[in-house]
Amino acid sequence: MLQYQPPPLDALFQALADPARRAMVERLTAGPASVSQLAAPLPMSLTAAAQHLAVLEAAGLVTSAKVGRVRTCTLDTAALSQAEQWINARRMAVGAQLDRLGDYLAATKPDDEP
């Protein structure tokens, strides 16, 4: 039986670390789009957009299929189960909260504390 292998988290995070690629993923949550539709709102060439899409595809976030001359991209949310997404979101949310705790502690530091 073929086991489904989720893409490594490093590749996923690296793919999502770029704002242009995040913009593409956000656009794709609304539904499939062509490469030129994805590139249109971004300040970059079609070639650069295609390179970003290749990173998203390698991370397992996006799948694409060429029909005629148009390549259509689809968000592959199955790559991450809802539970795995939630674990990642939770870990990052807790990290952000602990940083906010640090900000709070710095802002409320008493004068007599060394």
Added chain:
Amino acid sequence: MTAFPHAVTHATFCLERVYDAPPARVFHAFTDPQARRRWFFKTDSWTLHAHSGGDLAVGAVESSRFSPPGASVLITNDSTYLDIVADARLVFAYAMTLAGAPLSASLATVEIRPEGGGARLIFTEQGAYFDGPDSVAGREEGTRQMLETLANEIARPA
């Protein structure tokens, strides 16, 4: 790829921070309801619909209902203190829901140790994370939330 509609994923994660504050002040900030409203519930940007409890006592329950910035989706968090060692340790169990669907049930352990003139905080979470019925809305919300959290994390100065 979820094999069946109500799968559970178990996971553990651990985060550490070193603060320029003695353990007693870190412990107080972590447990004092007024302080928590400032850093934990992010009331400057998130909408806190309801918040109750939060007494520092074993068995005490803290319930909160909130929505992320610019969104109306309801998230709930119900938390119970299981173990309290003043200025040193907190253990609590908490369950979260998103738009009425269960997201997770977790056991969180917070350890606070003196380090230099400050304190090291070690947060360990052991959780059961749920896949709800395979709804597109749920997956989209999950993805959007993950991206927002990630964007916030990246925007934060290192």
